[in-house]
Amino acid sequence: xxxxxxHGLTKEFRGFHAVHNVDLSVxxxxxxxxxxxxxxxxxxxxxxxTGFIKxxxxxIVFDGxxxxxxxxxxxxxxxxxxxxQITSLFDQLTVLEHVVLALQxxxxxxxxxxxxxxxxxxxxxxxxxxxxxVGLAEIAERHVVSxxxxxxxxLEMALVLALEPxxxxxxxxTAGMSLDDVGRIIALIRQVRxxxxxxxxEHNMGVVSELADRVTVLQRGGVLAEGTYGEVRDxxxxxxxxxxxxxx
Amino acid sequence: xxxxxxxVRYAGYALALIAALILPHIIYPVLALNIIVWGLFAVAVxxxxxxxxxxxxxxxxxxxSAAYAAGIAATRGGVSFPVAVLIGTxxxxxxxxxxxxxxxxxxxxxxAMVTLAFxxxxxxxxxxxxxxxxxxxxxxxxxxxxxxxxxxxxxxFYYAALPLALIGYVFAFRVVHxxxxxxxxxxxxxxxxxxxxxxxxxxxxxxxxxxxxxxAGLGGSIYALGQRLADLEYARWTTSGLAVIMTILGxxxxxxxxxxxxxxxxxxxxxxTTRPELFGVATGGVFAVIVLGFRRGILGTALHWYRxxxxxxxxxxxxxxxxxxxxxxxxxxxxxKGGR
Numbered sequence: 001x002x003x004x005x006x007h008g009l010t011k012e013f014r015g016f017h018a019v020h021n022v023d024l025s026v027x028x029x030x031x032x033x034x035x036x037x038x039x040x041x042x043x044x045x046x047x048x049x050t051g052f053i054k055x056x057x058x059x060i061v062f063d064g065x066x067x068x069x070x071x072x073x074x075x076x077x078x079x080x081x082x083x084x085q086i087t088s089l090f091d092q093l094t095v096l097e098h099v100v101l102a103l104q105x106x107x108x109x110x111x112x113x114x115x116x117x118x119x120x121x122x123x124x125x126x127x128x129x130x131x132x133x134v135g136l137a138e139i140a141e142r143h144v145v146s147x148x149x150x151x152x153x154x155l156e157m158a159l160v161l162a163l164e165p166x167x168x169x170x171x172x173x174t175a176g177m178s179l180d181d182v183g184r185i186i187a188l189i190r191q192v193r194x195x196x197x198x199x200x201x202e203h204n205m206g207v208v209s210e211l212a213d214r215v216t217v218l219q220r221g222g223v224l225a226e227g228t229y230g231e232v233r234d235x236x237x238x239x240x241x242x243x244x245x246x247x248x
Numbered sequence: 249x250x251x252x253x254x255x256v257r258y259a260g261y262a263l264a265l266i267a268a269l270i271l272p273h274i275i276y277p278v279l280a281l282n283i284i285v286w287g288l289f290a291v292a293v294x295x296x297x298x299x300x301x302x303x304x305x306x307x308x309x310x311x312x313s314a315a316y317a318a319g320i321a322a323t324r325g326g327v328s329f330p331v332a333v334l335i336g337t338x339x340x341x342x343x344x345x346x347x348x349x350x351x352x353x354x355x356x357x358x359x360a361m362v363t364l365a366f367x368x369x370x371x372x373x374x375x376x377x378x379x380x381x382x383x384x385x386x387x388x389x390x391x392x393x394x395x396x397x398x399x400x401x402x403x404x405f406y407y408a409a410l411p412l413a414l415i416g417y418v419f420a421f422r423v424v425h426x427x428x429x430x431x432x433x434x435x436x437x438x439x440x441x442x443x444x445x446x447x448x449x450x451x452x453x454x455x456x457x458x459x460x461x462x463x464a465g466l467g468g469s470i471y472a473l474g475q476r477l478a479d480l481e482y483a484r485w486t487t488s489g490l491a492v493i494m495t496i497l498g499x500x501x502x503x504x505x506x507x508x509x510x511x512x513x514x515x516x517x518x519x520x521t522t523r524p525e526l527f528g529v530a531t532g533g534v535f536a537v538i539v540l541g542f543r544r545g546i547l548g549t550a551l552h553w554y555r556x557x558x559x560x561x562x563x564x565x566x567x568x569x570x571x572x573x574x575x576x577x578x579x580x581x582x583x584x585k586g587g588r
Contacts, residue, residue: 050444052440052443052444071443071448072440072443072444073443073444073445073446073447073448073449076443076444076445076446077446081444082444084441084444088438088440088441088444089438089441090433090434090437090438090441090442091437091438092433092434092437093430093433093434093437097430100430101430101431101434101445102445104427104430104431105445105446105447106446109427110427110428110430110431110447110452111427111428111452111455112426112427112428113422113423113426113427113428113429113455113459114422114423114426115422115426115427116422116425116426117425117426117427117429117430119427120427120430159445163445163446
């Protein structure tokens with residue numbers, strides 16, 4: 001059994017099955033991509049894995065523990081960290097403060113309303129290391145609203161890394177990126193996967209072919225095919241799903 | 249340009265302290281104390297509105313119940329005035345825990361309405377519970393003593409009460425500039441993301457709510473002893489409204505702006521003391537001008553002008569006033585939908 005196992009996961013929105021009876025097993029140390037045409041249920045599945053949407057039925061087991069009913073903050077504390085498809089940052093914080101906030105999350109220092117913010121200095125060194133890893137060390141003191149999109153995406157990655165996750169859940173990490181930036185993110189994911197497991201929702205098939213060990217193709221809320229990139233690419237059902245009923 | 253922002257900041261605090269010390273010699277001491285405690289009340293509202301993004305329309309519940317508790321403790325229990333203030337503050341905290349627990353699950357206008365509803369419940373309890381609260385007569389002639397000292401003079405009481413109020417102000421500053429304050433601002437800006445990082449955001453918001461209520465309670469307790477009266481008016485919804493108006497006049501998210509708002513509103517009320525019917529019109533007029541013309545509020549606008557000459561000044565202010573860059577210059581990042 002894998003690090004992350006999903007059994008019969010279903011989400012029904014008023015009679016519409018966004019995700020229907022999905023089984024999934026993510027092996028430790030692999031990069032597992034979730035792909036599929038728009039509306040296939042990738043995002044709903046992703047949000048259920050991270051606790052943001054409660055499933056109608058089914059179970060999610062992470063490292064032997066049933067996490068189906070846990071809220072997002074509890075899931076994050078179990079070292080399952082997610083990134084966001086739409087860049088989701090804190091307007092008021094600098095780049096460095098973002099990473100400090102993430103590092104601080106697993107301590108209980110956040111409750112200390114009676115102490116000075118200066119104590120957060122202890123996270124500075126580690127935060128700068130993480131920023132250097134994603135290539136943002138030079139702009140650590142910049143205010144996040146003033147940095148370009150590609151760097152915001154890199155900061156998303158830095159926030160996930162700061163949580164020291166065992167499982168990274170990346171929701172379209174290359175969404176809306178220029179070709180240069182895509183190359184940088186691919187290199188970054190390669191670099192950070194060491195010792196970790198990655199679940200990747202991705203539209204860009206180039207990225208999937210470069211990174212993924214396993215690919216699960218979703219369609220209309222169900223699993224259509226699963227295998228290596230080569231296997232699913234040549235699967236006629238997958239070609240059908242992506243190109244429509246062209247040779248019917 | 250050569251003056252460091254930190255120097256300016258400390259100069260500001262020194263000036264404020266001097267102003268607080270000489271205030272009862274400029275205006276009459278009862279009014280001076282009112283400004284200090286209403287300012288604290290407005291700071292409490294801003295702690296919640298500017299730094300947690302929650303507009304409470306029911307803070308009179310804490311201000312009023314603390315005033316009654318302090319008044320009853322001093323009148324019936326005969327305790328000294330700092331003990332009465334402590335008891336009032338504790339009552340506000342005890343009320344804030346269940347009220348906050350039930351309110352913080354809602355946001356925006358719903359949060360405001362839930363807090364208003366709870367405040368109305370407190371108001372009716374105070375009104376009906378005559379044997380304890382005196383109904384519409386309130387608690388009158390509240391004594392104030394301290395180790396046998398005579399504190400009946402308003403000036404003496406001002407200086408006796410000022411340290412307690414200052415503790416409240418310092419505490420508010422500490423909270424905003426603490427690790428907790430950082431998390432609170434992050435939750436305000438993007439709650440979904442904060443949860444994804446592992447922060448139980450409801451718990452943080454509840455703590456913020458209780459802290460804010462405790463400051464309102466501290467202010468309300470001192471107010472009752474200063475007025476020697478706990479009146480039903482203190483718990484009325486208009487009292488919540490007045491504190492919100494002071495906060496907005498001074499500048500949401502500036503923390504200290506509410507004090508300036510309190511100065512404006514209370515001086516206005518004092519000048520119009522013979523024409524109370526004009527007070528509402530005058531306050532409303534000032535409010536409209538500030539909101540339409542200077543949407544950052546008085547202190548918020550002043551700070552904005554000061555900073556706009558210094559683009560390299562470090563961004564220290566975390567309040568909502570600074571949190572909203574002009575929409576014309578900076579695109580706002582939309583938080584992703586999801587969660588509960």
